[in-house]
Each structure stands twice: as C-alpha cells, then as structure tokens.
Amino acid sequence: MSALPDGPEDRLRRLTTIWSRAVYPVTSTSLTRVEFEDLLRPLADRLSELLRARSFDAEGARAVGAALVTAHCTDPEALSRSLDCVDAYLVLYCGGDGPQDELRMRSSRLQHAMAAGYAHALRARTLAEQESVAQAALRAQGVVAQALHASEARFRAVFEGAAIGIGIADLDGNILQVNEALTRMFGLTEQALRGRRVLDWTHPEDAPQTWRLYEELVSGDREHYHVEKAFNRPDGTALWTNLTVSLLRDPDGVPQYQLAMVEDTTERRLLNLRLRYEATHDALTGLPNRTLFFERLEKALAAGEGQRFGLCYLDLDGFKTINDSLGHAAGDRLLVEVADRLQSCATAPGEMVARLGGDEFVALTTGPGTQREVDELAERIMHALTGPISIDGRDLMVRGSLGIVEGPAGERTAAEVLRSADITMYRAKSAGGNRAETADAESDARAITRHALTTALPAALERGEFFIEYQPLVHLGDGSVRGAEALVRWLHPQHGVLGPDRFIPLAEDTGLIVPLGRWVLEESIRQARVWGERYGADDTPLRINVNLSPCQLGHPQLVQDTVEILERTGVAPDALCLEVTESALIGADDDLLKPLRRLAEMGVDIALDDFGTGYSNLANLRRLPVNVLKLDRSFTQGMQQFPADPVDLKIVEGIVSLAHSLDLAVTVEGVETGAQAEQLRILGCDTAQGWYYARPGPPENLHRLALVDTTG
Amino acid sequence: MERPAWAPRNIDISVPSVSRIYDYYLGGSHNFEVDREAARKAMEFLPGLPKIMQANRAFLRRAVRFAAAEGITQFLDIGSGIPTYGNVHEIARAAVDGARVLYVDHDPVAVAHSEAVLAGNDGADVLAADLRKPHEILSSPQLARLIDLKRPVALLLVAILHFVEDTDDPRAAVAELRDALAPGSMLVLTHASYEGIPLPEEQAGGAVGVYRDIRNPLVMRSREEIARFFEGFELVDPGLVLMPHWRPDSAPEEEDPYAFSGFAGVGRTA
Numbered sequence: 001m002s003a004l005p006d007g008p009e010d011r012l013r014r015l016t017t018i019w020s021r022a023v024y025p026v027t028s029t030s031l032t033r034v035e036f037e038d039l040l041r042p043l044a045d046r047l048s049e050l051l052r053a054r055s056f057d058a059e060g061a062r063a064v065g066a067a068l069v070t071a072h073c074t075d076p077e078a079l080s081r082s083l084d085c086v087d088a089y090l091v092l093y094c095g096g097d098g099p100q101d102e103l104r105m106r107s108s109r110l111q112h113a114m115a116a117g118y119a120h121a122l123r124a125r126t127l128a129e130q131e132s133v134a135q136a137a138l139r140a141q142g143v144v145a146q147a148l149h150a151s152e153a154r155f156r157a158v159f160e161g162a163a164i165g166i167g168i169a170d171l172d173g174n175i176l177q178v179n180e181a182l183t184r185m186f187g188l189t190e191q192a193l194r195g196r197r198v199l200d201w202t203h204p205e206d207a208p209q210t211w212r213l214y215e216e217l218v219s220g221d222r223e224h225y226h227v228e229k230a231f232n233r234p235d236g237t238a239l240w241t242n243l244t245v246s247l248l249r250d251p252d253g254v255p256q257y258q259l260a261m262v263e264d265t266t267e268r269r270l271l272n273l274r275l276r277y278e279a280t281h282d283a284l285t286g287l288p289n290r291t292l293f294f295e296r297l298e299k300a301l302a303a304g305e306g307q308r309f310g311l312c313y314l315d316l317d318g319f320k321t322i323n324d325s326l327g328h329a330a331g332d333r334l335l336v337e338v339a340d341r342l343q344s345c346a347t348a349p350g351e352m353v354a355r356l357g358g359d360e361f362v363a364l365t366t367g368p369g370t371q372r373e374v375d376e377l378a379e380r381i382m383h384a385l386t387g388p389i390s391i392d393g394r395d396l397m398v399r400g401s402l403g404i405v406e407g408p409a410g411e412r413t414a415a416e417v418l419r420s421a422d423i424t425m426y427r428a429k430s431a432g433g434n435r436a437e438t439a440d441a442e443s444d445a446r447a448i449t450r451h452a453l454t455t456a457l458p459a460a461l462e463r464g465e466f467f468i469e470y471q472p473l474v475h476l477g478d479g480s481v482r483g484a485e486a487l488v489r490w491l492h493p494q495h496g497v498l499g500p501d502r503f504i505p506l507a508e509d510t511g512l513i514v515p516l517g518r519w520v521l522e523e524s525i526r527q528a529r530v531w532g533e534r535y536g537a538d539d540t541p542l543r544i545n546v547n548l549s550p551c552q553l554g555h556p557q558l559v560q561d562t563v564e565i566l567e568r569t570g571v572a573p574d575a576l577c578l579e580v581t582e583s584a585l586i587g588a589d590d591d592l593l594k595p596l597r598r599l600a601e602m603g604v605d606i607a608l609d610d611f612g613t614g615y616s617n618l619a620n621l622r623r624l625p626v627n628v629l630k631l632d633r634s635f636t637q638g639m640q641q642f643p644a645d646p647v648d649l650k651i652v653e654g655i656v657s658l659a660h661s662l663d664l665a666v667t668v669e670g671v672e673t674g675a676q677a678e679q680l681r682i683l684g685c686d687t688a689q690g691w692y693y694a695r696p697g698p699p700e701n702l703h704r705l706a707l708v709d710t711t712g
Numbered sequence: 713m714e715r716p717a718w719a720p721r722n723i724d725i726s727v728p729s730v731s732r733i734y735d736y737y738l739g740g741s742h743n744f745e746v747d748r749e750a751a752r753k754a755m756e757f758l759p760g761l762p763k764i765m766q767a768n769r770a771f772l773r774r775a776v777r778f779a780a781a782e783g784i785t786q787f788l789d790i791g792s793g794i795p796t797y798g799n800v801h802e803i804a805r806a807a808v809d810g811a812r813v814l815y816v817d818h819d820p821v822a823v824a825h826s827e828a829v830l831a832g833n834d835g836a837d838v839l840a841a842d843l844r845k846p847h848e849i850l851s852s853p854q855l856a857r858l859i860d861l862k863r864p865v866a867l868l869l870v871a872i873l874h875f876v877e878d879t880d881d882p883r884a885a886v887a888e889l890r891d892a893l894a895p896g897s898m899l900v901l902t903h904a905s906y907e908g909i910p911l912p913e914e915q916a917g918g919a920v921g922v923y924r925d926i927r928n929p930l931v932m933r934s935r936e937e938i939a940r941f942f943e944g945f946e947l948v949d950p951g952l953v954l955m956p957h958w959r960p961d962s963a964p965e966e967e968d969p970y971a972f973s974g975f976a977g978v979g980r981t982a
Contacts, residue, residue, distance in 0.1 A: 028765075029766075030797070032961040034961070072739060074740070144820065
C-alpha cells in the first residue's frame with residue numbers, strides 16, 4: 001500500500017473520514033472527532049481486507065459491527081449510517097480492479113454480518129448493563145435495609161429500655177405494643193396488656209375533657225394531648241400518670257396509630273397531697289389551719305348573689321394562765337380537746353372549723369341561710385365549752401369569747417371580715433369574756449379608728465405632729481397669773497386637732513407615753529424658761545404644770561430625765577409642778593413614791609390631780625409627797641349658778657380646810673363664771689383655772705394675760 | 713414523630729433518578745423505564761439533551777487532561793453519577809501515572825454501581841455523600857485514604873450545582889470545600905443556563921418542569937451567578953465560557969447547537 005494521493009492508503013483514509021463524519025453526530029462518545037476517526041480507522045482496514053479476501057468471513061464482519069458498540073455507538077442510527085457508508089463507499093474506495101458484481105455481493109454480505117454482529121453486541125451490552133444496574137439497586141437496597149435494621153434495633157432498645165411507659169394502639173383503641181416500663185406500672189404482663197382496649201380504662205377521677213381529647217385524636221382532629229389520668233391496677237390501687245398521647249400518621253398523612261407516653265406520678269402525687277395537707281392543717285389539732293381557712297373564706301366571699309357567710313371567732317379566756325401554771329403540754333392537750341369539741345359543732349356541709357394559731361379558733365358557715373345558722377353555730381360552740389375538761393386528773397373550766405360576723409358574699413375582703421371578727425371578739429372579752437358578741441359597723445369603725453391612731457402614734461411623734469397649749473393658773477387672791485398647765489394636742493393629718501383623751505390612753509397602752517411625756521416635759525420647761533427670761537423681774541416666777549401618766553411615774557428614768565432637763569434649761573425646780581392623778585397613787589407603795597419624793601425634795605411641786613374622784617384615803621394623804629390638791633371640776637359645777645349648792649359649798653370648804661391643815665395648796669379646775677370664782681376665793685381656794693380666765697391656747701396668749709395682770 | 717437524623721432514607725426505584733437519566737442520555741442502559749420515561753418527557757421540550765450531556769462529558773475530559781497537565785494528580789468528583797465510558801479515573805490515568813480519584817454521589821444506586829465498577833481499583837473509590845454537606849465528604853475515611861489535602865486537588869462539580877437550590881446555599885458548600893483545598897487546587901465546573909440554549913426560554917423551561925416533577929429541581933442560573941461560584945479562585949483561560957469554547961480540541965463551529973447549552977470554567981486557588 002502507498003500513501004500517495006489516491007493510493008490505497010489515501011482511499012482508506014477518505015473512507016474513514018466519511019464514515020466518521022456520518023456516525024460521530026449520533027454517538028455519545030466524549031472522544032474528539034479526530035480521536036473517533038482514529039478509532040474507526042482499524043475497522044475500515046478490516047472491512048477492506050474482508051472485502052478483498054478470497055472467501056467470505058462472516059465472523060470478521062460481525063466483529064466490526066460489535067466494535068461499533070464498544071466504541072460507544074449505542075444509537076442504532078450509528079449502525080444505519082455505518083451500513084450506508086459501507087454500501088456506498090467500500091467497493092468504491094477499497095474494491096480496486098476486482099469484479100464489481102462479486103465485490104458488491106461481498107459488500108452486501110459483509111453488511112448483513114456487521115448488522116448481526118452489532119445487534120448481538122448491543123443486546124449483550126444492554127443486558128449486561130441492565131443486569132449491573134439491577135444488581136446495584138439490589139445492593140443499595142440491601143445497604144439501606146441493613147441500616148434500617150440497625151436503626152430499628154436502636155429504636156427497639158430505646159423503646160424497651162425507656163423509663164417512661166410507652167404503648168401503641170390502633171385507632172379503635174386495641175393495644176398493639178407496650179414496653180416493659182408500662183407493664184411494670186400497670187402490674188400486668190405484656191400479654192394481658194396487649195389484649196386490652198384503651199376505652200376500658202375509664203376511671204372515676206378522669207377529668208371531663210379526657211375522653212373528648214381522645215375522640216378528637218383518634219378521629220384525626222388533634223395531633224396530641226396531655227392529661228393527668230388515673231388507672232386501676234389489678235391490686236385495686238390507683239396508678240396516677242402524666243399521659244401524653246400522639247397521633248401517628250402514615251407517609252400520606254392518614255392517621256394510623258396512637259402512641260401513649262406514660263409517666264408514673266403516683267408517688268409524687270401522694271407526696272403532693274401530703275404536703276398540701278401539711279401546709280393546710282394544724283399539726284397539733286389536725287384542724288384546717290389559717291391558710292386553708294382563708295382559702296375557704298375567700299371562696300365563700302367570692303360566691304354569687306344570694307350567698308352569705310357566717311363566722312365565729314373564738315379566743316379562749318385565760319388560756320395563758322393555764323399554760324403558765326400547768327405547762328405547755330397540758331395547754332396543748334386542752335387545745336386538742338377544745339378542737340375536738342369545736343369540730344363536732346360544725347358538721348353540716350359548708351361548715352368548717354379551723355385553728356388560726358395559739359388559742360384562737362374560727363368556725364365558718366356558708367350558704368344562703370347563715371343569718372340564722374351562725375347564731376346556732378355560736379350557741380353550739382358556747383355550749384360545747386361548758387363541760388369541764390379533764391387534764392392530768394383535774395377538771396378545768398374552759399371559757400371563751402366569741403366574735404360573730406355575718407353578711408352577704410361579695411362585699412368585704414377576707415382580711416376585713418377577720419378584723420371585724422377580731423374586734424368583736426375583743427369586745428366580748430373586755431365585757432368580761434365567756435360570751436358572744438355580734439359585730440356592728442359602729443363599734444368596728446370605733447375600733448378601727450382607735451387602731452389607726454395607735455399605729456400612727458410613733459410616726460406622729462417623729463414628724464412633730466404634737467404641740468402644747470397652755471391654760472393659765474390664776475391666783476384667786478389677787479387675780480394674777482401664777483403659771484399655766486401644759487396640755488398636749490395632736491395635729492392629726494386627717495382627723496385635725498385631737499385632745500389628749502383621744503390618744504393618751506393609746507400611748508399608755510403602747511408605751512409611747514414615755515417618749516411623748518418626756519417631749520412634753522422638755523417642751524414645757526423650755527417654754528417656762530422663755531417666760532422666765534421675759535417676765536423674770538417679778539419675784540414670783542411663772543410656774544409650769546405638767547401631767548405625769550402612771551406609766552411615766554413607774555419609769556426608772558423619770559428623776560434623771562427631769563433633773564437633766566431642768567439643769568440644761570436653767571429653770572429652777574420650784575418653777576415646775578408635776579400633776580399626778582389620784583388614782584395613780586392609790587395603794588402606791590414606797591418604791592413607786594420614791595421618785596416623787598426625790599423630786600419634791602429637790603423643790604419640784606407635786607399636785608394631786610382629779611382629787612375627789614377616786615377612792616381617796618385621806619389618812620394616806622399626809623404620807624404622800626404632795627404640795628397641791630387639784631379639785632376635780634365636779635365639785636365646782638354646783639357653784640356656777642346662784643345660789644350655789646350648799647352641800648358642794650360644805651364639801652369644798654371641808655377639803656380646803658383639810659388641805660390647808662396638811663399644808664397643801666388647793667387649785668380648782670373648771671371655773672367658768674365670776675360668781676364661781678368669787679365663791680371659791682371666799683372658801684379659801686388658792687389658785688384656779690378655767691374658761692372664765694382663759695381657754696388653753698398658744699404660749700403668746702399667756703403673755704397677754706400676764707401683761708394685763710401686771711398693768712391692771 | 714420526626715425521623716431521627718441517623719435513620720436511613722429508603723430507596724424507591726420507582727422514582728426517576730437524575731444520574732440514571734444522565735446515563736440514558738449518554739446511550740447507556742444503566743436505567744429503568746421510569747428514568748427513560750422522564751428523560752423522554754424532558755426531551756419533548758429540549759430534544760438536544762443528549763448533546764448537552766455529551767458536551768459536558770467532552771468538557772470534563774478536556775478539563776481533567778488540562779489539570780493533569782498542570783501537575784494535579786488528585787481528583788474529587790462530586791455528583792459523579794453512574795460510571796460510564798470515559799470515566800475520570802480512566803482519563804486521568806491515561807494522562808498521569810498514579811492519579812487518584814474519589815467519586816461522590818448521593819444516589820445509592822449510582823454509588824452501589826460505582827463500587828462494583830471500581831472493585832479492586834486501588835486509586836479510585838466512591839463515597840455516598842451529599843454536596844450540601846461538605847463536612848461529611850471532607851471528614852470521610854475514603855477521602856482520608858485517597859486524597860492528601862495538603863497537595864492540590866481538582867474539585868469536579870460537573871453538571872451538579874444546577875441541582876442545588878439557593879435555599880440549600882450551594883455557595884457556602886463550594887466555599888467550605890475550597891477552604892479545605894491546598895493552594896494550586898482547581899475547581900472544574902459546568903452549570904446549566906438559559907443563555908446559549910438554541911430554544912426560546914419558555915420551551916426549554918418545560919424540561920425544567922420535568923425535573924421539578926421528579927423532585928430534583930433544575931436551577932438555571934445566569935453566567936454572572938455561575939461566575940460567583942469561582943469566588944476565591946482565579947479563572948484560567950478562557951474564563952467562564954459556553955462549553956464548546958473551553959479549550960476546544962476541534963473547531964467549535966462543528967459542534968451541535970445544543971452543545972452550547974451551559975457554561976464551563978476552570979479556576980485555580982492562589
């Protein structure tokens with residue numbers, strides 16, 4: 001062969017090029033055209049040989065057809081174009097000078113064999129590839145199945161090992177699968193549980209919505225629900241659970257199963273119940289405590305129209321004495337017995353008895369008919385207390401004071417109701433005890449004001465809400481002003497100016513009288529010094545009278561405080577007169593009189609205030625360190641009219657005579673008329689005070705009076 | 713109940729697979745009737761699909777040879793599909809001795825088939841993983857065995873990124889892979905685009921609809937959008953071009969008009 005133009009080699013190359021151009025567009029090869037042509041070249045060579053071979057070689061032509069498939073010409077169009085090409089150009093380019101008819105016949109047979117070879121190869125390749133992809137799919141599924149199996153095993157381990165109970169049921173409620181935790185909780189075997197139906201598991205304590213939620217879930221309207229639910233165990237006990245039920249759907253979203261997760265809360269619930277009981281009951285008596293009582297009272301007060309409540313507030317009389325004398329153990333036993341008796345008084349529905357603390361008990365009745373019921377309840381309680389209680393072999397009589405409050409729901413708060421009951425109980429107690437009192441708005445209001453004032457007192461002192469008014473003391477002989485009595489006032493932010501009768505008893509009760517009294521003493525003495533500086537030229541200094549409460553009298557600091565104030569202000573002791581009520585000194589022993597005596601020794605005058613109102617032991621009078629008697633206004637009232645009551649005259653005359661014989665001066669209070677003043681002067685009284693001279697007022701008023709006096 | 717992450721996905725060969733459809737376009741028989749049915753339906757809109765695939769394979773071949781000529785011996789082919797005539801490891805080995813290739817695909821059948829084809833082949837392996845989870849690829853034992861990340865790697869993302877929707881953040885995936893590669897590594901990429909398809913967009917869109925119907929949405933992106941995948945790479949000549957224009961072996965004008973349906977490019981990391 002030669003590479004010359006138009007030589008056999010060149011002709012073969014042209015055949016290959018034509019073939020490649022025809023077939024390349026219908027192949028899927030990633031080879032370039034040149035590479036593809038190189039691939040076809042040996043095939044063209046082979047065809048050329050086969051054309052000119054002496055005998056027809058079908059196998060050879062088949063191999064050429066098969067080679068096309070190997071060259072990735074899998075589109076049958078490639079065969080068709082190849083055969084077209086062979087048919088048109090093989091004899092032309094490769095036939096040489098051979099007999100044309102025979103060559104054409106040979107070419108035709110070669111094409112038949114090529115087609116068969118191509119078809120065989122393509123079929124084999126197709127089958128092989130189909131087989132291999134099917135195998136690959138199978139293997140891949142095997143891998144997935146294995147992974148699924150592992151996943152399933154993991155799920156099963158979670159399911160079996162879970163501490164929480166898990167069960168699966170179909171939508172008819174037939175239980176299909178349960179885990180071990182669930183069988184443990186129910187105390188049933190897996191077989192026994194599997195046979196059950198969810199719907200058989202009703203329990204008397206099921207919440208109303210429990211089965212509605214269930215129906216919504218199994219009908220596909222709800223994805224899950226959570227309830228607290230009880231189940232009956234075969235041993236008759238109850239299993240309490242936190243139950244979460246979820247709906248399981250298939251991949252198309254159709255509901256298929258219900259999955260229950262069950263948490264055993266039985267013990268926690270018991271513990272909660274016990275804690276709740278302990279939190280709401282009194283450990284000693286077992287009665288409901290303050291907490292539970294307030295819950296019930298608040299519920300009763302929140303009840304609707306027509307509903308009422310009745311409350312009996314009981315405080316034992318003299319319980320402290322029993323506790324102190326017989327010991328706490330005996331006191332406790334007494335309380336337990338009282339609790340039992342009270343408990344038996346409140347047995348009707350809507351009635352309860354509670355212990356609020358100490359020896360305070362309360363009984364509550366609710367409903368529409370409490371107006372009558374509360375009185376019956378109070379009667380039962382008072383009656384229950386009448387029988388003696390035997391403690392350590394002695395019979396103790398128990399008495400109590402009862403405050404009753406009754407009213408409609410929805411008007412007052414629990415705290416207001418209890419306060420009213422408390423006030424009323426104290427009313428019963430201060431009336432002597434062993435009785436029941438019924439609350440009324442007026443005494444409540446009084447007590448409430450009293451209570452409000454008491455609590456406001458300390459802050460009032462700090463804020464300087466107190467002030468002092470002075471009422472002149474006038475010498476009956478010459479009408480000159482000799483001094484003044486200091487009278488404390490409270491300028492209350494809401495109630496205005498309050499007199500001492502409104503708050504001194506409260507201050508006495510709370511002990512605030514001591515600092516308040518010290519303030520009054522200091523303030524008054526300071527005022528006395530101002531007066532002394534202005535009018536001190538006169539030989540008789542203006543005197544200041546200050547009231548001393550019984551509480552102050554017993555205070556160990558009294559003498560020291562007084563001396564200190566006098567020294568600090570530079571006021572002479574004889575410019576001060578301390579007024580002490582007669583009742584405070586009745587039966588006073590030497591210890592109590594000692595501070596007064598010491599003050600008197602220093603030169604401080606002591607006046608016996610309100611003389612003649614108490615039980616006056618006249619024989620005792622000389623023993624007391626007293627310089628002045630202040631006659632109560634009741635003796636002088638009879639002298640306001642003319643002619644004066646002769647009996648009053650005699651009494652006053654006698655007292656004055658007695659006083660003078662004991663070397664005591666006499667001061668009279670409540671002088672309102674000139675006639676009165678004149679009469680008292682005649683009777684020998686030394687000093688007087690009253691509206692006839694001046695009402696209590698600011699210190700400046702006294703200046704004016706004193707000036708009038710000196711100029712007059 | 714939510715399926716846990718470690719529970720395997722089931723295989724359903726009654727659902728068409730993108731890799732088996734690809735095989736069908738390339739004249740293979742590694743496919744089932746469902747695949748062929750979907751392929752034929754797409755071809756009703758875009759008859760030149762086989763030519764597009766062929767152009768992808770031809771570009772892949774040129775690019776692998778280019779990378780090998782530039783001294784790269786490691787290839788990471790993600791979205792490799794069903795092994796077919798002219799696989800990367802065959803091309804690479806013909807060009808350079810000791811070339812190593814890791815094929816990655818998330819189609820379990822493609823992976824199983826690849827395993828069979830690669831059995832006994834030391835320098836090539838296949839990994840079942842997803843481009844959307846680059847970490848799983850980079851941390852796989854197969855990668856550790858075959859690929860030395862301290863040396864340059866050719867990352868082949870041929871005809872795959874257009875199957876990753878923006879909601880799955882394909883850019884982040886490419887960036888994560890890029891950051892794991894040594895300097896001098898290459899990104900070899902082709903991507904479908906309406907630009908270059910010799911048909912009106914409305915008609916070609918029908919093929920996109922077919923892919924959407926088989927739950928493998930095909931995301932057509934513009935040249936500009938495709939270029940952004942090369943962030944952190946320097947494009948080698950001739951840049952990002954229609955497939956036949958990338959370093960052609962023969963005159964592009966001789967190519968089928970459909971061969972121009974998509975962009976190809978190779979970038980190199982600094």
